[in-house]
Amino acid sequence: PAMPAAGLAAALADLLLPDPGTLSYLSWLYYLYLPAITCLLLPYLVVLFLYFSLLWLQLWKWRHRLAESYQYSIWRGAIHTALGFWATFGRLWHGYEVSGLHRLPSNGPALLIVYHGVFPLDVYFLVARLVLETDRQPFIVADNFLWKVPGFALLLRVMNVTPGTVETCADALRQGRVVIIMPGGLREALFADPFYSIEWSRRTGFARVAISAGA
Known part of the structure; x- marks a missing residue:
């Protein structure tokens, strides 16, 4: 005999819609494993x-x-496109926001002292927001080992990343550049914690940069 319409609808509902208890269990599994999945995926991303x-x-x-030639004006389109992806990644994956960026001068020198986490993602996202919102390319000081990573040379040159010295950083400030320094470096990365505890030891190069530049 033909199945009544009401019975057919009920059968389809049972087939297509899981039991509420099953949905609750799947939601519980999702939230249970989400932190682990996030931690595993983040380095690869x-x-x-x-x-x-x-x-x-x-x-x-x-x-x-x-x-x-690595002048900002030549690479501006490529830089803005790449940093647009980083800014979107930071906003969607981490809810990253920058507060007070309007206080950065539209021209003239600025020295930004930044925390160095295990993954310095804060720096990537900060640079992305800074360049996209102010159209100023910063002078970024980073460790020498980055230049030994295969294929990174072009990226570092275009993004104006340099090992830096007190004098080169001071010169950049005198030229009216935005300089980003992470005094903690690898030590801070190794001993970083969720509370952003500063591990600068006796690294005072950033202060000497400011003094040398006449800040």
Whole structure:
């Protein structure tokens, strides 16, 4: 005999809609494992975004037939596109926001002292917001080992990343640049904690930069 319409609807509902108890259990599993999944995926996402940025810059270089010129005006379009991805990643994955960026001068020198976490994602996201919102490319001081990472040389040059010395940083400030320094460096990265405890030890180079530049 033909199944009544009401019975057919009930059968379809049972087939397509899981039991509420099952949904609750699946939700519980999701929230239970979400932190672990996030922690496992994050390093791979960071590496993926870094090499995506590198690939994009390399394609830009080939497309525009650039040699060894790394002026911001030449690379501006490529930089803004790559940093747009980083800004979106920071906002969606971490809810990252920058407060007080309007206080940065539209021109003239500025020295930003930044915390160095295990993954310095704060720096990536800060640079992205800074460049996109102020159209100023910062002078970024980073460790020498980054230049030994395969394929990173182009990315570092285009993004104006340098090992830096007190004098080169002071010169950048005198030229009216925005300089970003992470005094804690690798030590702070190794001993970082969720409370952003500062591990600068006796590293006072950033202060000598400010004094040398006449700040």
